[in-house]
Structures are given as C-alpha cells and as structure tokens.
Amino acid sequence: xxxxxxxxxxxxxxxxxxxxxxxxxxxxxxxxxxxxxxxxxxxxxxxxxxxxxxxxxxxxxxxxxxxxxxxxxxxxxxxxxxxxxxxxxxxxxxxxxxxxxxxxxxxxxxxxxxxxxxxxxxxxxxxxxxxxxxxxxxxxxxxxxxxxxxxxxxxxxxxxxxxxxxxxxxxxxxxxxxxxxxxxxxxxxxxxxxxxxxxxxxxxxxxxxxxxxxxx
Amino acid sequence: xxxxxxxxxxxxxxxxxxxxxxxxxxxxxxxxxxxxxxxxxxxxxxxxxxxxxxxxxxxxxxxxxxxxxxxxxxxxxxxxxxxxxxxxxxxxxxx
Numbered sequence: 001x002x003x004x005x006x007x008x009x010x011x012x013x014x015x016x017x018x019x020x021x022x023x024x025x026x027x028x029x030x031x032x033x034x035x036x037x038x039x040x041x042x043x044x045x046x047x048x049x050x051x052x053x054x055x056x057x058x059x060x061x062x063x064x065x066x067x068x069x070x071x072x073x074x075x076x077x078x079x080x081x082x083x084x085x086x087x088x089x090x091x092x093x094x095x096x097x098x099x100x101x102x103x104x105x106x107x108x109x110x111x112x113x114x115x116x117x118x119x120x121x122x123x124x125x126x127x128x129x130x131x132x133x134x135x136x137x138x139x140x141x142x143x144x145x146x147x148x149x150x151x152x153x154x155x156x157x158x159x160x161x162x163x164x165x166x167x168x169x170x171x172x173x174x175x176x177x178x179x180x181x182x183x184x185x186x187x188x189x190x191x192x193x194x195x196x197x198x199x200x201x202x203x204x205x206x207x208x209x210x211x212x213x214x215x216x
Numbered sequence: 217x218x219x220x221x222x223x224x225x226x227x228x229x230x231x232x233x234x235x236x237x238x239x240x241x242x243x244x245x246x247x248x249x250x251x252x253x254x255x256x257x258x259x260x261x262x263x264x265x266x267x268x269x270x271x272x273x274x275x276x277x278x279x280x281x282x283x284x285x286x287x288x289x290x291x292x293x294x295x296x297x298x299x300x301x302x303x304x305x306x307x308x309x310x311x
Contacts, residue, residue, distance in 0.1 A: 103256070120241050147243065150283075151292045163293040169283075173239050174276055174301035175258045 057099075061131035063202035066179060069094060069129060070205065071197035074184040083181070084108060091129065101128040101177070107170060108181045109207065114161055115168050116154065116207035117178045118146045124172040126179040130202060137206065147171060157208045180207040188214045217257055219275050220304055225251045227279060227307040237265030240306045247286055248310060249279040252299055260303065275304040 026034070041048055069091055073080040083090040087104040098104070104126055107115040119125065120143050125133040136142050146153045150167045154160070161167060170178050182204040188196060191214060199212040221227055231246040239261050255278055259270025283296040290296070 120243075121239060147298060148287055149291060150296065167292065167296045168280075169298040171241060171298065171300040173241060174255075174261070174303065176255055176276075176278075176301055 058127060059132065061127060061129065063130050063200075063205065064197070065096065065131070066126070066129035066202070066205045067197040067200035069096075069179075070181060070200045070211075071193045073181055074188075074196055075193050080181075087179075096128070098128055103176050104128060105176045105178050106181050107168075107178055107207075109183055111183065112164070113166050113168060114207065115170055115178070115180050116146060116150055117170050117172065117180060118143055119172045120144070120147055121173055124177060126177040126205075128177070129179055130205060134202065154208060157203070159209045180205050182207075182211050185211050185213050187216075217275065219254050219277075221251050221277060221307060221309065223251050223253060226310045227251055227277075228310045229279070229302060230306050230308060236262055238262060240302055241300065243286060244279075244281065244300060244302070247281055249281040249285075249302075252278045252280040255301060258303075260305075276301050277304065277307065279307070 037051070040046060041051070069083065072094060073083050079090060079093075082093075083106050087106045088098050091104070092098055102124075107117075109115055118137075123133050123138040125137060127133070142153065147169050150169050151161065154167075172178055182200065184196070185199060188199065191199075195214075199214060201209070201212060203209045204211045226248065227250070228248050229240060229244050229246060233242070233245075255276040257273035257275050260272075260274045261270070264270040278299050279302045280297050280299045282294065283290045283292060283298055284294050286298060
C-alpha cells in the first residue's frame with residue numbers, strides 16, 4: 001500500500017474492494033477438472049460458451065420450479081395423472097426444457113405412504129426441477145443414516161410419522177432422478193395455484209418434511 | 217427390450233465386492249427384494265466410468281426391499297421399505 005493512501009487517522013491495512021480469492025493451492029480434483037475441461041474445449045467436443053450456458057442453466061433452476069409443478073398437480077387431476085405416468089411430457093407441457101437431463105420419476109406421498117429420497121453413492125438429485133442439492137443432502141451423515149434409520153432422521157428434521165405410515169426410502173443409485181409429490185395440505189382448498197406453490201418447499205419435494213400449512 | 221425379470225418377481229442382489237465403479241450399493245448386496253418396476257435400458261456405468269461405450273445396454277430395475285431384510289436391527293415397523301435401481305447383471309432369480 002502506498003504511503004499517500006494513509007491520509008486518515010488510523011493505521012491498519014484495509015481494502016474494501018478485495019477480489020474474491022480461493023484459499024490455498026488447487027486440489028487434485030480441481031486440477032483434474034481443469035485439465036479435462038481444457039482438453040474437451042480444445043478438441044471441440046463443446047465450446048467454452050456451451051459450458052457457460054449449461055452452468056448458467058443448471059444454476060438458474062430453483063425449488064420454485066418444482067413448486068410450480070406440484071401446485072399444478074394439486075389443482076389439475078389430468079396433469080397429475082400425466083406427471084406420475086410420464087413426467088417428462090408433463091413438465092415440458094409447462095414450458096420446462098428438460099434437455100439431456102436424466103429420467104425423472106415422480107413419487108406420490110399419501111397419508112399411508114411416505115417416500116424420502118437419497119443418493120447413497122454420490123448426490124444424484126432432480127436438478128432439472130430443484131436446481132443444485134443442499135449441502136445436507138450431499139453430507140455423508142444424511143446419506144449414511146437415512147437408509148438405516150429413516151424415522152430417526154425425519155425426527156431430526158422435525159417430521160413425525162406414525163407407524164401406520166409406510167416409510168419408503170428411495171436410493172437413486174442409477175439413471176433415474178426422484179422427485180416427491182407431497183400431499184396437499186389441509187385448509188388449502190381455496191388457495192390459488194400461485195398461493196399453493198408458495199407452500200411447497202424444497203425439503204418436502206425430497207420427502208424429509210411436509211409442505212407448509214396455509215396461514216389461518 | 218427384453219427383461220430377464222418381471223414386476224413382482226423375487227430377486228436376490230449378487231454378493232461380492234468387485235473392484236471398479238459399481239453402482240450397486242454395498243448394503244444391498246446379497247439381499248432379497250421384489251422387482252417393483254422396469255426402468256428401461258441404459259449404458260453400463262461400470263464400463264462408462266473407464267471410457268468405454270457402455271454397450272450392450274443393460275436393463276435397469278427398481279427393486280424394493282423390506283427394511284427388516286436389509287438391517288437385522290431395524291427399529292421401525294416391519295412395513296417400512298427401501299427401493300433402489302439395480303442393473304440386471306447384479307440380480308439373480310430367487311425360487
């Protein structure tokens with residue numbers, strides 16, 4: 001820092017416009033990613049702009065997209081039937097571009113059957129409708145424990161289910177991605193589709209909780 | 217598309233611990249399950265992981281297990297289940 005910058009009355013170093021910098025040297029995985037990316041671009045498998053576009057597209061999806069699909073299923077029985085039978089066609093009819101995303105499967109939660117989704121092998125997730133997964137979904141803690149003790153894990157999320165409800169854990173081990181269609185909350189009969197969508201949180205579409213209840 | 221197993225059929229996941237990129241979770245190996253649905257045919261991830269083309273395509277099944285069949289000490293009700301996608305070459309018919 002130049003001396004003439006020190007024209008005010010305290011003497012510590014400060015810089016309000018510091019760049020965001022990664023700490024430490026790149027990890028092995030970062031080096032590997034960079035090497036493969038540069039090779040693929042150099043060999044014209046895809047362009048840097050293709051990559052940027054795909055990252056932009058992936059990051060732009062949010063749970064609000066999934067919520068709109070759920071709200072439509074709650075208000076339109078024909079759409080719900082199609083969503084369960086042929087999710088790709090159903091969500092494309094709402095204007096979503098599924099692109100090359102893996103096959104989507106929609107699991108309906110009811111008063112007697114409660115699905116909860118995990119990927120024990122990595123972090124497979126219905127990104128096409130929910131965007132990137134939350135950190136807890138990727139944690140070894142969640143991945144390791146929800147398959148062994150789903151009721152205990154749901155309890156920690158504040159979700160209590162009676163023994164009369166079958167809990168079905170779905171482990172996304174291969175080419176399918178699973179989205180939970182949660183039950184429509186009681187007291188929501190008179191809400192608009194838009195108001196319904198506001199009750200649908202990310203977590204209820206993974207199956208660790210229920211949709212929010214409508215305000216009284 | 218030809219499937220060796222049908223919906224409702226009892227199958228057992230193969231055991232063993234071969235090296236490589238395996239997408240059959242270790243905790244399900246050797247376990248008894250029921251074919252719940254036929255998921256389609258996909259390129260074999262065990263080959264894809266090593267730069268091969270993954271062909272021939274492998275049929276994929278959603279297989280349902282009773283939690284009490286997976287974990288001897290399962291605490292929840294006997295009706296609780298777990299389902300996972302398993303490729304055909306990891307399944308055997310169970311009489």
